[in-house]
Amino acid sequence: MNSLVDRFRLEIEHGTLIPTGSRLLVGYSGGADSTCMLHMLALAGVDVVAAYLHHGQRDEADEELRKCEEFATKLAIPFVSGRADVPRMARDLGIGLEEAGREARYGFFRQAAHRLECDLIATAHTRNDFVETMLLNLTRGSGMAGLSGIPERRENIVRPLLAFTREETRSYCEEHGFWFHEDPSNSDLQFSRARIRHRVLPELRAINPAAESAFTRFANVVQEEDRFLNGMAAAALEQAEIPLNGELRFLSLDAEVGFDRATLASLPPVLFRRAVRLAAQALGSSLNHEQTLLLTAGVAVDEKGSVTTDGGEVVFEWNHESVHGRKLKPTSPFRYGLTIPGETISEEFGWCFVAYRQPYDGAAPARTALDVQLDVKKTTGTLYFRTAQPGDQMSPLGFTGHRKLSDLISEAGLTTTARTRLPIVCDMIGPVWAPGVCLENRVRPLPETNETLRITFRPMEL
DSSP, X not given: OOSHHHHHHHHHHHOSSSOTTOEEEEEOOSSHHHHHHHHHHHHTTOEEEXXXXXXXXXXXXXHHHHHHHHHHHHTTOOEEEEEOOHHHHHHHHTOOHHHHHHHHHHHXXXXXXXXXXOSEEEOXXXXXXXXXXXXXXXHTTOOHHHHTOSOSEETTEEOTTTTSOHHHHHHHHHHHTOOOOOOGGGGOTTSHHHHIIIIIHHHHHHHOTTHHHHHHHHHHHHHHHHHHHHHHHHHHHHHHBOOOSGGGGGGSTTTEEEEEHHHHHTSOHHHHHHHHHHHHHHTTOOOOHHHHHHHHHHHXXXXXXXXXXXXXXXXXEEOSSEEEEEEOSOOOOOEEEOOSSEEEEETTTTEEEEEEEEEOOOOOOOTTOSEEEEEGGGOOSOOEEEEOOTTOEXXXXXXXXXXXXXXXXXXXXXXXXXXXXXXXXXXXXXXXXETTTEEBXXXXXXXXXXXXXXXXXXXXXX
């Protein structure tokens, strides 16, 4: 059981990278690595689709596309192709050809995988690619995550060839007489990866012929320690977390986080930096090295401040008591009808209303509850919910006169993000219920009330 295909089959059968029954979209370029991987996956009985992207850079790519489709057809493997103008994409986005090509490929793979109902996307990165990426990241000043090389799996993207070398995949194709081509960019020294491959690694092999194996062992150690430190950082964040918005916390779980400043400031700097980077990732963004240091230094002193992440997606703000991170993308105003009886679900925000009619049970209405009963006869027109608007007023339960709804929401302690997401139940006259904030006096049930509309506001997953 020493052949490449036998080793690969063992990896597939006994590993967890590709669950049984999965359908894979295979990034197939016609190079030796992807040709070898496509063939071995087919031999292993994996359900695969071959996906080829024409980058619009070389005339010969038309013939390569034809040969790739021919190879897939011989193996009875479904084939899908796409085209991209990578040079134009690089110009428009102001990025290099390597990065533009990567963006185009993964964009095409994701779209094709979704359309063809593929569970995973497989790319043919080998151990050589793993080491080259490690060295590139080191050159760019990466931290431990970058020194871990290429992950075997990230989200739905898997790399089944990371345990094998480029030399092995080439030999496999030659032994089987498979056509494959060499991408000219692999030897073009204007690209950083090519310079690492043809200039740096040969010198390192001259020092240690087993340099790639040594780098792989190092990366494995780094990966293990990185996971351990991430676990410690996550535990530290949990200890420092400040619950936001009380019972309405579910309104903005995906869009903001809050932490006790003193608890974070007491962490060792190395753990603090990792913790805030994890918090940024949880909000769908990232802090670069300079931003991380600025946040670290700012929280350490007793002053107010803020840092905005790359791309302007998330801001971290701190004061004497807390550190608050939130997404900057504003919530668009909304207005929808309320389903009665039944559920009204917001998949975007992760909450739902449940509404049905029932006899009045005599329970005293609670002003700030997430479950209320309204006197049906006192509502006017069809009920709906919408974003709070300037000028909204309510006569809150337990008070006389009218008050601005914005003041009532502020007094409830809701964050800015939660305020923009809070659905206000209204009738033709105006707001009748702001969940967790107040109930309108004019719709409260009285002892003589017969029928009520019971509305519950809760997280969608419950």
